[in-house]
Amino acid sequence: MDFSSEFTAPDSAVSESGLGDEVSPAVSAVGARASTLSVRQRPQRWYVAETLPRSENLAQYHLERQGFTCFCPRFRATRRHARRTTIIMSPLFPGYIFVSFSRDHDRWQSINSTIGVKRLVGGERGPLPMPRDVMETLLARCEEGEVDCIIPEIKPGDQIRLMSGPFANNVAAIEALDSKGRVRVLLDILGSRRSLRVDMRAIGPV
Structure with missing residues (x-):
């Protein structure tokens, strides 16, 4: 904004x-x-x-x-x-x-x-x-x-940026969401895709 x-x-x-x-x-x-x-x-x-x-x-x-x-x-x-x-x-x-x-x-x-x-x-x-x-x-x-969440509305397939943790500043794709405020993302690491579970507060816009 x-x-x-x-x-x-x-x-x-x-x-x-x-x-x-x-x-x-x-x-x-x-x-x-x-x-x-x-x-x-x-x-x-x-x-x-x-x-x-x-x-x-x-x-x-x-x-x-x-x-x-x-x-x-x-x-x-x-x-x-x-x-x-x-x-x-x-x-x-x-x-x-x-x-x-x-x-x-x-x-x-x-x-x-x-x-x-x-x-x-x-x-x-x-x-x-x-x-x-x-x-x-x-x-x-x-x-x-x-x-509580930088991105108010997200859905599977959306591109996001990890804001904290060991993979901070990397771009990932939303794979799934759960009812506990956590999301599963797909991250490209050294040419292979890895699935991570992160808190909603740890993601931001690309």
Whole structure:
């Protein structure tokens, strides 16, 4: 999902009247609280803030110090460096975080000058809220700030990329799915096909 292009919404959608790296425990806790809140139970709306490169955590930390609730969904990814393999929590939308506030009651203008933030995404009339149904779906897919599955809908034959484990970054084909949240994939290894069983959270788009 790319939030960089300006998006438009009807005037009624703007009104609110009536209504990469290791993650610190504090940031994870806030993500967990955000994921348990129903969008329709909140008086605020969710907006998108573009961050400086690799500054999602920095921006979130400083926004939370101002009292804003932030949400940066992450997934487990494998990082290899100097023959070492580590698991990191990588942002699902690099360069963007979600911020909850009310345009009618909060001093949201300070977000644009917050350390780590580049700008609030919006149009000529200012920041525009995310659609409620989109945020409901995204929040429902996360547990303690971690997205349960990067690909919401898959079927046998689909091409996917392994995101963690010894075969991370390799492309494989979905062979079968089960009811326990695991999938069987076919992976080409040294010219031969091998069947592996992996967790849904370990796969991503090609």
